[in-house]
Amino acid sequence: MNDEILSNPKSERVRRISSLARKKDRQAHGRFLVEGPQSVRELLAYRAELVETVYTTLGTEPWQREIDRLASDAGVRIERATPEVIAAMAETVHPQGVIAVARMWEADVAEVLAGARLVAILHEIRDPGNAGTVLRAADAAGADAVIFAGASIDPFHPKVVRSTTGSLFHLPVAVAESLETAVDAAQRAGLVTLAADVRGADLLEARAEGTLAGPVAWVFGNEARGLTEEDRALVGRSIKLPIYGAAESLNLATAASVLLYETAFAQRA
Template sequence: MTEEILSNPKSERVRRISSLARKKERQSHGRFLVEGPQAVRELLVHRPDVTETVYTTLGTETWQIEIDRLASDAGVRLERATPEVISAMSETVNPQGVVAVARSWDGSASEALAGARLVAILHEIRDPGNAGTVLRAADAAGADAVIFAGESIDPFHPKVVRSTTGSLFHIPVLVLATLDDAVQAVRAAGLSAFAADVRGSDVLEARAEGALDGPVAWVFGNEARGLSEADRALADRSVRLPIYGAAESLNLATAASVLLYETAFAQRSR
């Protein structure tokens, strides 16, 4: 840890770090922001290999003691900064006193999907909260990977990173240019591709048939438009969640969570 405390929120280094809130800058520098004690803790525990620098305010909170220890154990550079500097670095309105800079990564689809049995594919998902929540649900359900396809939001967007509460660092996350690329990749790994769509067959029928027992990759479409006919044609089948009450529809992240868990239940009850 350096002895100097960063105190100038207008310095070039602080401006460079804060610029990582923008996709163009993240791609240019190959870096992204991780904000908050929970996310930084998970980063240091699970992906210290991509952690470049951790910046924290000077204090004695429990999380600071733990993050200091984790950074030291991992050999990660740790620097102190004033609250004003942390605020200038952060994308959040009320930062929590810690920001990390990490290197983004490009995973190999063949390596990430080898032996996979449950995968989530996000196609044209634009809302960072939805994307992060689906990634978190996939992690909780024991999924082996999450694929961001087409014009989906950048998984390293600060709001996506925050909403995953660390799940971004637990499982492989891939970015593929098109949905066709994603479907081909999961098929090559031995998974069936199921489109989550209101025009599909009931998920209970699919489960009764044993369709969810084997390796499955779920394709989730845009929050407003869903999946197009061409998108659905790429999948092996379309499956829907039934609405038993008066609700017009389910939120994307909620529906994705249910389908991922329904598949996890089926695979584990064989």
């Protein structure tokens, strides 16, 4: 641990770290931001080999001792900084006093799908909160991998990272250049691919047929447009989540959570 406290919010190092909020700078440096005690804690606990440096304020917050211990156990460098420096580094308006800079990774789609039984494929998902929430739900449901396909948001976007609350570091996450690439890889790995789509067959039919009990890769489309006819043709079968009340629809993250859990229940029955 460096005893010197970083105090200049306009320093070159601070500017470089704050630039990681932008995709082009993340790609240029191969680094991304992890903000907040929960996300940094999970990063250190599950993927400490990715961490370059942890920056924290010098305070008495309840999380401070645990972050220090995890970093020390993993041999990760900790730098103390003033609240002004942390604020200048952070993408959030009200940072929580701790930020980590971590190395981005590239995962092979075929490798993360090998042996998988439950997978979420996100196609052209643009909202970072939705993407992060689906990833978090996939983690909670025991999914084996999450694939960001096509023009989906970058999984290392700061808002995606925060909204996963650490789930980004719990399971394999990969990026596929297109939906076709992701679906083909899933089918080659032995998974049945199902498109979540309001024009599909009723979920109860798929449940009764036993479709959900085997290896499944769910494909979730864009929040506003859903999946095109071409997308659905790639996947092969579409399933809809029935609505029994008066609601017009469910948002993407809610529908994805239900479908992932339905599949997890079926696979464990």
